Amino acid sequence: MDNGSERARARRSVKRDAILKALLQSKSHPSAEHIYNLLKQELPDLSLGTVYRNLSLFREEGLSISVGVVKGQERFDGNVSPHSHLFCSCGAVVDIDGIGIDEELDIKASLLSGCEITGHEIVFHGLCPECKNKKERSGGN
Amino acid sequence: MDNGSERARARRSVKRDAILKALLQSKSHPSAEHIYNLLKQELPDLSLGTVYRNLSLFREEGLSISVGVVKGQERFDGNVSPHSHLFCSCGAVVDIDGIGIDEELDIKASLLSGCEITGHEIVFHGLCPECKNKKERSGGN
DNA sequence: GCCTCAAATAATAATAATTCTTATTACTGA
DNA sequence: TCAGTAATAAGAATTATTATTATTTGAGGC
Incomplete structure (x- = not known):
């Protein structure tokens, strides 16, 4: 089988990595906005849309789970x-x-x-x- | 018989009753919009805000519970x-x-x-x- | 039967979360 | 270097929900 297609997905990305790391390190089951505020300091050009996008990807890839919605905001967990x-x-x-x-x-x-x-x-x-x-x-x- | 203060709360309201009845009869754990669409036929002048408002009241009064959020919509249950x-x-x-x-x-x-x-x-x-x-x-x- | 009061309502405006779109950028392989 | 692909940012658009406001309704007293 050809794992070129494998290699093609989920490679390079500083921001993706930062978002995943923040999620994995957090114990507070953060929302997208939570992570965005956390990372904005070290990555000033991070956009909220990127956080949403990556959190969705992580969930699809099984790297994270959604633990529910609190006050209208979805909460994530890196502990799967x-x-x-x-x-x-x-x-x-x-x-x-x-x-x-x-x-x-x-x-x-x-x-x-x-x-x-x-x-x-x-x-x-x-x-x-x-x-x-x-x-x-x-x-x- | 005169229990005025009792009579004073949760009395008259055709719509409140219809919303509660729809919730109690439904087995599908409806969203506010779901109930609104259901009742719009028999109550053409029902407004979505009234449904949201009454569902919140029911939850506060213990007449219903929220079972979670699915695709962004909160789902309710009349079975408490x-x-x-x-x-x-x-x-x-x-x-x-x-x-x-x-x-x-x-x-x-x-x-x-x-x-x-x-x-x-x-x-x-x-x-x-x-x-x-x-x-x-x-x-x- | 009218009047007053309070609660319920409808309509709509406002808000907040999330998704979508578009143009740009950065990486990869040829 | 160049073309192709994926990631990105920014902001527009969408969607769900809440807040506001004026209107309506019904109850009880007169």
């Missing part, structure tokens, strides 16, 4: 291994590691629904550590 | 009892009933992360029955 997230009412998205994925659930759901299930994720709701502390300090609970 | 959903790549959202919520998970996640967890949901990915059939008929597995 299966793990869970908590969505805080303040807008923060927090990794929840250590919750195993029960593959039996997919089989069960498939039988129950007649759907073809390729996987699942667990979405937690509540308060991130900061908001939890703030609430406790102000007398709640 | 805990249950799971499958998100198909075609945009369909399918109820997955019969998957119990494991409350132990919330406690475990809380201990693991330092977050305050108020609940969780399971989000399945895959193909809805229609897309599954289509795929099988066209030869793929």
Whole structure:
């Protein structure tokens, strides 16, 4: 087989690399705008459209995932291994590691629904550590 | 009988009732636009803003939930009892009933992360029955 | 039956996120 | 060097959602 076509995609690109690196290093599950603001300093001629474009590419290539939409903005994660997230009412998205994925659930759901299930994720709701502390300090609970 | 203050809120509103009824009857987890198109026939002077406004109210009042954003559009569900959903790549959202919520998970996640967890949901990915059939008929597995 | 008040509504303007378009630039292979 | 291709920036266009404003509706008191 001819991997010329392979070589043809996803080569050279300073900005692509910077966007991917920023995504991989971030723990905050950033939005496109978030990454744009982060990189604008070191890459002043970066455009928001380029960030959107590359984030879409990463997702298609399996280099990243979308963890959901918060306040209208899509949030991304460079950690593609299966793990869970908590969505805080303040807008923060927090990794929840250590919750195993029960593959039996997919089989069960498939039988129950007649759907073809390729996987699942667990979405937690509540308060991130900061908001939890703030609430406790102000007398709640 | 006189419970004036009760009567004072959420009384009269043909449109509110129609929107709520459409949401409760729908199994497709409609978007605001979806409901608007549905009701426009019987209520020609319904406005999209009214649909958005009432869907927000329902969510605040606990009469409905948001199940997520698909292709930029928020999708709602009048079934507020805990249950799971499958998100198909075609945009369909399918109820997955019969998957119990494991409350132990919330406690475990809380201990693991330092977050305050108020609940969780399971989000399945895959193909809805229609897309599954289509795929099988066209030869793929 | 009229009047007043408050809430619901429609229409539309405004806003915000995302996608699309176009021209330009940079790299690659011949 | 040159042609071809992909990446890019900038901004226009699109789309979903929210905010604003004036109007309408219905309830209750007179």
